[in-house]
Amino acid sequence: MLSNYFEDFHPGDRWVSRGRTITETDIVMFAAFSGDWYQLHTDREWAARTQFGRRIAHGLLVLSVASGFWDLSGGTVIAFYGMDHVRFTGPTFIGDTIHAELEVVDKQEKGPDRGLVKIKQEIKNQHDQVVAAAVLQLLMKRKPGA
Amino acid sequence: MLSNYFEDFHPGDRWVSRGRTITETDIVMFAAFSGDWYQLHTDREWAARTQFGRRIAHGLLVLSVASGFWDLSGGTVIAFYGMDHVRFTGPTFIGDTIHAELEVVDKQEKGPDRGLVKIKQEIKNQHDQVVAAAVLQLLMKRKPGA
Amino acid sequence: MLSNYFEDFHPGDRWVSRGRTITETDIVMFAAFSGDWYQLHTDREWAARTQFGRRIAHGLLVLSVASGFWDLSGGTVIAFYGMDHVRFTGPTFIGDTIHAELEVVDKQEKGPDRGLVKIKQEIKNQHDQVVAAAVLQLLMKRKPGA
Amino acid sequence: MLSNYFEDFHPGDRWVSRGRTITETDIVMFAAFSGDWYQLHTDREWAARTQFGRRIAHGLLVLSVASGFWDLSGGTVIAFYGMDHVRFTGPTFIGDTIHAELEVVDKQEKGPDRGLVKIKQEIKNQHDQVVAAAVLQLLMKRKPGA
Amino acid sequence: MLSNYFEDFHPGDRWVSRGRTITETDIVMFAAFSGDWYQLHTDREWAARTQFGRRIAHGLLVLSVASGFWDLSGGTVIAFYGMDHVRFTGPTFIGDTIHAELEVVDKQEKGPDRGLVKIKQEIKNQHDQVVAAAVLQLLMKRKPGA
Amino acid sequence: MLSNYFEDFHPGDRWVSRGRTITETDIVMFAAFSGDWYQLHTDREWAARTQFGRRIAHGLLVLSVASGFWDLSGGTVIAFYGMDHVRFTGPTFIGDTIHAELEVVDKQEKGPDRGLVKIKQEIKNQHDQVVAAAVLQLLMKRKPGA
Numbered sequence: 050m051l052s053n054y055f056e057d058f059h060p061g062d063r064w065v066s067r068g069r070t071i072t073e074t075d076i077v078m079f080a081a082f083s084g085d086w087y088q089l090h091t092d093r094e095w096a097a098r099t100q101f102g103r104r105i106a107h108g109l110l111v112l113s114v115a116s117g118f119w120d121l122s123g124g125t126v127i128a129f130y131g132m133d134h135v136r137f138t139g140p141t142f143i144g145d146t147i148h149a150e151l152e153v154v155d156k157q158e159k160g161p162d163r164g165l166v167k168i169k170q171e172i173k174n175q176h177d178q179v180v181a182a183a184v185l186q187l188l189m190k191r192k193p194g195a
Numbered sequence: 196m197l198s199n200y201f202e203d204f205h206p207g208d209r210w211v212s213r214g215r216t217i218t219e220t221d222i223v224m225f226a227a228f229s230g231d232w233y234q235l236h237t238d239r240e241w242a243a244r245t246q247f248g249r250r251i252a253h254g255l256l257v258l259s260v261a262s263g264f265w266d267l268s269g270g271t272v273i274a275f276y277g278m279d280h281v282r283f284t285g286p287t288f289i290g291d292t293i294h295a296e297l298e299v300v301d302k303q304e305k306g307p308d309r310g311l312v313k314i315k316q317e318i319k320n321q322h323d324q325v326v327a328a329a330v331l332q333l334l335m336k337r338k339p340g341a
Numbered sequence: 342m343l344s345n346y347f348e349d350f351h352p353g354d355r356w357v358s359r360g361r362t363i364t365e366t367d368i369v370m371f372a373a374f375s376g377d378w379y380q381l382h383t384d385r386e387w388a389a390r391t392q393f394g395r396r397i398a399h400g401l402l403v404l405s406v407a408s409g410f411w412d413l414s415g416g417t418v419i420a421f422y423g424m425d426h427v428r429f430t431g432p433t434f435i436g437d438t439i440h441a442e443l444e445v446v447d448k449q450e451k452g453p454d455r456g457l458v459k460i461k462q463e464i465k466n467q468h469d470q471v472v473a474a475a476v477l478q479l480l481m482k483r484k485p486g487a
Numbered sequence: 488m489l490s491n492y493f494e495d496f497h498p499g500d501r502w503v504s505r506g507r508t509i510t511e512t513d514i515v516m517f518a519a520f521s522g523d524w525y526q527l528h529t530d531r532e533w534a535a536r537t538q539f540g541r542r543i544a545h546g547l548l549v550l551s552v553a554s555g556f557w558d559l560s561g562g563t564v565i566a567f568y569g570m571d572h573v574r575f576t577g578p579t580f581i582g583d584t585i586h587a588e589l590e591v592v593d594k595q596e597k598g599p600d601r602g603l604v605k606i607k608q609e610i611k612n613q614h615d616q617v618v619a620a621a622v623l624q625l626l627m628k629r630k631p632g633a
Numbered sequence: 634m635l636s637n638y639f640e641d642f643h644p645g646d647r648w649v650s651r652g653r654t655i656t657e658t659d660i661v662m663f664a665a666f667s668g669d670w671y672q673l674h675t676d677r678e679w680a681a682r683t684q685f686g687r688r689i690a691h692g693l694l695v696l697s698v699a700s701g702f703w704d705l706s707g708g709t710v711i712a713f714y715g716m717d718h719v720r721f722t723g724p725t726f727i728g729d730t731i732h733a734e735l736e737v738v739d740k741q742e743k744g745p746d747r748g749l750v751k752i753k754q755e756i757k758n759q760h761d762q763v764v765a766a767a768v769l770q771l772l773m774k775r776k777p778g779a
Numbered sequence: 780m781l782s783n784y785f786e787d788f789h790p791g792d793r794w795v796s797r798g799r800t801i802t803e804t805d806i807v808m809f810a811a812f813s814g815d816w817y818q819l820h821t822d823r824e825w826a827a828r829t830q831f832g833r834r835i836a837h838g839l840l841v842l843s844v845a846s847g848f849w850d851l852s853g854g855t856v857i858a859f860y861g862m863d864h865v866r867f868t869g870p871t872f873i874g875d876t877i878h879a880e881l882e883v884v885d886k887q888e889k890g891p892d893r894g895l896v897k898i899k900q901e902i903k904n905q906h907d908q909v910v911a912a913a914v915l916q917l918l919m920k921r922k923p924g925a
Contacts, residue, residue, distance in 0.1 A: 067414065069230070069524060070531040070542075074515040077658040078228055081811035084215070084263025086653060086701065088270060093654040094730045094759050100273070104654075108275045109259045116255055117230025117524065120414070122359065124234060127246070129254040132281040137274070146532045175532050213706065215816060216823040216834075220807040223366040227519035232361060232409065239362040240438045240467050250362075263816070266706070268651065292824045321824050361522070369804040370520055373665035376507070376555025378799060378847065380562060385800040386876045386905050392565070396800075400567040401551045408547055409522025416526060419538070421546040424573040429566070505852065507670060508677040508688075512661040555670070560797065560850070584678045613678050653814070662812055668799070668847025672854060684857070692859040693843045700839055701814025708818060711830070712867070713838040719862040 050151055052123030055164035055189040058153050066118035068148040068175075071106050071141050079110040106141040111181045115172050118149045127163055130186040139180040146175045154184065162191050196297055198269030201310035201335040204299050212264035214294040214321075217252050217287050225256040252287040257327045261318050264295040273309055276332040285326040292321045300330065308337050342443055344415030347456035347481040350445050358410035360440040360467075363398050363433050371402040398433040403473045407464050410441045419455055422478040431472045438467045446476065454483050488589055490561030493602035493627040496591050504556035506586040506613075509544050509579050517548040544579040549619045553610050556587045565601055568624040577618045584613045592622065600629055634735055636707030639748035639773040642737050650702035652732040652759075655690050655725050663694040690725040695765045699756050702733040711747055714770040723764040730759045738768065746775055780881055782853030785894035785919040788883050796848035798878040798905075801836050801871050809840040836871040841911045845902050848879045857893055860916040869910040876905045884914065892921050 050064035080086045088095035089105060096104040112135070141147060155167040166189050172181040196210035226232045234241035235251060242250040258281070287293060301313040312335050318327040342356035372378045380387035381397060388396040404427070433439060447459035458481050464473040488502035518524045526533035527543060534542040550573070579585060593605040604627050610619040634648035664670045672679035673689060680688040696719070725731060739751040750773050756765040780794035810816045818825035819835060826834040842865070871877060885897040896919050902911040 067416075067524070067526055068530040068533060070529060072511050072515055073656050074512040074658040075228075077656055077662070078515070078519075079259070081662075081814070082221075082224055082228055083259040084811070084814065084816050085259075085265065085267070086651070086814050087267045087272065088651055089272070089274075091654060092652040092730055093728065095270070095652060107262070108277075109255065109262055113225070113229040113231075113255045113259060116253070119231065121231070121233045122412070124241070124359075126233065126235070128235075129283055131254075131283055133279060135278040135281060137277055144531065146530055213708075213816070213818055214822040214825060216821060218803050218807055219364050220366040220804040223364055223370070224807070224811075227370075227522070230519070230522065230524050232359070232522050234359055237362060238360040238438055239436065241360060268704070270651075290823065292822055365802050366804040367520075369802055369808070371551070373668070373808075374513075374516055374520055375551040376665070376668065376670050377551075377557065377559070378668050378797070379559045379564065380797055381564070381566075383800060384798040384876055385874065387562070387798060399554070400569075401547065401554055405517070405521040405523075405547045405551060408545070411523065413523070413525045416533070418525065418527070420527075421575055423546075423575055425571060427570040427573060429569055505670070505672055505854075506676040506679060508675060510657050510661055512658040516661070516665075558852070562797075582677065584676055659812075663843070666805075666808055666812055667843040669843075669849065669851070671851045671856065673856070673858075679854070691846070692861075693839065693846055697809070697813040697815075697839045697843060700837070703815065705815070705817045708825070710817065710819070712819075715838075715867055716865040717863060719865060721859055721861055 051119045051121050051187065052125060054123070054125050054192045055156065055166065056192050058156050058166045058189065060153050060155060062153040064151045066149040068146045069114055070144065070146045071114070073143045075110060075114070076104060076106055076143065079107055079113070083107070083109065101140050103142060108137040108181060111137070111141055111147065111172055112183070114147065115149045115170060125190045127188040127190055130165060130188050132186065133184045135181070135183040137181050139178050141174060141180050147172050147180065159188065163188055164191060197265045197267050197333065198271060200269070200271050200338045201302065201312065202338050204302050204312045204335070206299050206301060208299040210297045212295040214292045215260055216290065216292045217260070219289045221256060221260070222250060222252055222289065225253055225259070229253070229255065247286050249288060254283040254327060257283070257287055257293065257318055258329070260293065261295045261316065271336045273334040273336055276311060276334050278332065279330045281327070281329040283327050285324050287320060287326050293318050293326065305334065309334055310337060343411045343413050343479065344417060346415070346417050346484045347448065347458065348484050350448050350458045350481070352445050352447060354445040356443045358441040360438045361406055361409070362436065362438045363406070365435045367402060367406070368396060368398055368435065371399055371405070375399070375401065393432050395434060400429040400473060403429070403433055403439065403464055404475070406439065407441045407462060407473070417482045419480040419482055422457060422480050424478065425476045427473070427475040429473050431470050433466060433472050439464050439472065451480065455480055456483060489557045489559050489625065490563060492561070492563050492630045493594065493604065494630050496594050496604045496627070498591050498593060500591040502589045504587040506584045507552055508582065508584045509552070511581045513548060513552070514542060514544055514581065517545055517551070521545070521547065539578050541580060546575040546619060549575070549579055549585065549610055550621070552585065553587045553608060563628045565626040565628055568603060568626050570624065571622045573619070573621040575619050577616050579612065579618050585610050585618065597626065601626055602629060635703045635705050635771065636709060638707070638709050638776045639740065639750065640776050642740050642750045642773070644737050644739060646737040648735045650733040652730045653698055653701070654728065654730045655698070657727045659694060659698070660688060660690055660727065663691055663697070667691070667693065685724050687726060692721040692765060695721070695725055695731065695756055696767070698731065699733045699754060709774045711772040711774055714749060714772050716770065717768045719765070719767040721765050723762050725758065725764050731756050731764065743772065747772055748775060781849045781851050781917065782855060784853070784855050784922045785886065785896065786922050788886050788896045788919070790883050790885060792883040794881045796879040798876045799844055800874065800876045801844065803873045805840060805844070806834060806836055806873065809837055809843070813837070813839065831870050833872060838867040838911060841867070841871055841877065841902055842913070844877065845879045845900060855920045857918040857920055860895060860918050862916065863914045865911070865913040867911050869908050871904060871910050877902050877910065889918065893918055894921060
């Protein structure tokens with residue numbers, strides 16, 4: 050869906066992504082990359098004593114993985130402008146499989162060659178529970194010559 | 196700063212982090228981890244033809260690296276609750292060095308053992324330009340026995 | 342293209358992928374992953390004394406990166422069956438940007454639910470030189486109910 | 488074995504490598520590196536519904552790991568020339584341990600300083616099942632002064 | 634503790650770090666990074682036949698992870714000078730959680746701006762068994778103007 | 780050399796390894812893996828103000844890479860017992876190529892099936908400067924039936 054030009058986004062358009070299983074590897078790799086080794090993600094003994102009872106994935110891990118679900122093959126994204134109302138609404142445990150559901154909620158012209166598209170993203174696990182939600186803002190190309 | 200209990204956060208408290216140079220390695224590793232290989236980040240020829248003129252770091256890379264700057268040594272974070280008004284305000288190029296500046300902006304009790312703290316985060320490069328900003332919401336422990 | 346069902350492949354169909362710049366990071370990461378630290382890929386001094394004059398990417402690195410170019414979003418691949426006549430026809434240096442060009446060359450039914458598709462893959466650099474070529478064999482799903 | 492000069496390869500020479508257990512980590516790292524996140528390798532729910540019943544390793548993962556088994560300590564490889572008749576003959580599951588068995592099948596002089604050696608490679612799991620096979624072609628140095 | 638200036642280290646000072654669970658991912662990532670794929674760490678079948686009965690973490694993996702426990706936020710380390718009497722006193726298995734305990738054992742001035750601090754490091758698992766020990770030598774900054 | 784049985788080590792035996800270029804990637808990957816992001820290794824601006832003038836590799840990175848140089852193909856190592864007198868004698872900069880030189884310095888029987896071998900390891904760069912040195916202690920198998 051994110052491979053379209055600005056003109057081809059319409060509020061209400063929906064798209065469902067493939068899934069990816071979040072593994073212990075992902076949790077370790079994200080801690081390594083980010084440098085955030087908070088024990089809730091990386092210390093099995095410590096996490097066992099929290100309300101979650103075990104290690105959970107970092108919220109930014111979940112958002113980062115979801116960005117890999119977006120279909121950007123059109124080369125029409127100019128820039129990732131921002132996100133609003135990001136909420137981490139439930140834990141993602143090792144072995145959970147998540148996917149993203151996107152829905153266009155708004156769009157605004159921003160000049161002769163570009164426009165801003167607002168997309169509601171819900172990230173769900175294999176039980177169809179929303180584990181993270183956000184409104185994405187992307188600056189998209191308008192059709193050449195349009 | 197994020198190693199405090201809820202009681203010890205006060206609006207206006209500020210903290211400046213160490214820095215980390217964003218390398219080509221970081222950009223490749225983040226594309227690999229996230230699965231988002233958009234050419235703006237990973238194709239030198241393609242990126243050269245954009246308004247940025249070269250590859251730039253993914254917005255979520257910048258946010259993820261910043262999470263590694265937070266001092267969580269107190270073990271007082273219960274959960275990362277969300278973010279508001281995330282804006283990617285400038286490009287981060289290969290070789291730029293970024294750090295985070297945090298400021299407590301609000302706090303609310305959420306029960307006998309926890310409270311929500313809102314923190315404005317600005318991520319700046321070596322030229323003191325803000326490349327990303329957000330308001331973080333963290334659920335923090337209250338002091339035991341308080 | 343690889344997101345189609347068996348019925349929708351036709352000899353002569355062509356598809357050109359996005360590109361990816363092969364960085365020093367890729368070369369180190371592939372040596373790390375594979376365990377193949379041959380000096381031609383990983384020792385700058387040693388590589389300087391070869392006919393290539395500098396480090397080059399491993400042939401299997403190039404093939405692996407190309408597999409990331411395939412569009413498999415249809416979920417129609419049953420299995421990667423094999424490759425024939427794989428040839429590494431030129432060096433890939435640090436900083437080169439490669440992409441893949443695919444062309445269907447043959448197809449054969451293999452049962453009521455599947456068929457074998459043969460695809461010629463050429464991997465080219467930014468100077469349009471073929472650095473690797475192969476004939477891929479993929480076992481594809483037939484259309485449900487067809 | 489691959490540490491020899493061209494003169495010291497003889498058809499029928501055989502060599503058996505060490506083993507390496509293919510872990511969930513390897514599967515995630517290869518998806519990350521290659522950019523190929525096909526669900527057969529990375530989505531536990533999706534893979535459960537295929538004929539394999541669970542996630543399997545990518546064929547190119549298996550070939551890449553096998554290249555790390557080759558003993559290249561002699562520094563006598565000029566270039567990896569190609570592969571013929573690559574076949575992925577069985578699945579590699581998480582936890583399987585693979586090794587390579589090599590046998591020289593042919594050799595040809597290619598000039599005063601080099602020659603081509605053809606080697607049959609079979610990659611087997613802990614049950615002695617062949618999971619991948621190929622004929623490798625390597626361009627090897629001749630003995631200096633020979 | 635390692636965030637102090639030379640003047641603020643006193644023999645007998647002690648510090649206990651957070652923990653980190655050593656996962657299969659860590660073992661694979663360390664083998665990949667170091668290039669040391671010894672079967673004791675990476676081949677499940679082979680390791681099962683040793684006195685340990687299963688794969689164990691590399692001694693240098695354990696030391697490397699422990700360096701991530703040190704609090705260097707003061708920016709007062711000039712250089713890591715060396716280690717003495719490094720002993721790997723017990724195995725670390727997949728799933729074990731380790732932490733470091735540091736104790737200042739000696740200090741020596743080394744010039745107007747620096748001094749050498751010797752620190753005994755014990756790395757312990759979740760059963761409070763010492764799995765590695767060493768005496769670290771760090772060259773620390775003296776207080777500016779002191 | 781480390782692929783021998785205990786009986787075949789003799790004080791004075793020497794072995795020189797292949798080389799590996801230490802890249803910016805290695806420095807970032809090691810910081811990621813270890814969790815040690817000290818600015819001397821990872822912040823270009825900060826490192827520029829030290830006596831080294833730029834980022835240097837972590838001492839444990841250098842030791843870890845050297846362990847990948849050891850030839851362990853014999854499967855005769857029972858355990859890595861320890862290290863003495865580890866000294867980091869010079870900086871390793873991005874782009875330097877290091878190798879290891881090993882020399883047997885002592886050996887002791889430790890029972891009917893094993894013995895301890897002490898090996899002096901010097902790690903040198905492309906200018907033949909020693910950047911790290913240590914005496915390794917390895918517990919080696921004795922010859923079966925010997």
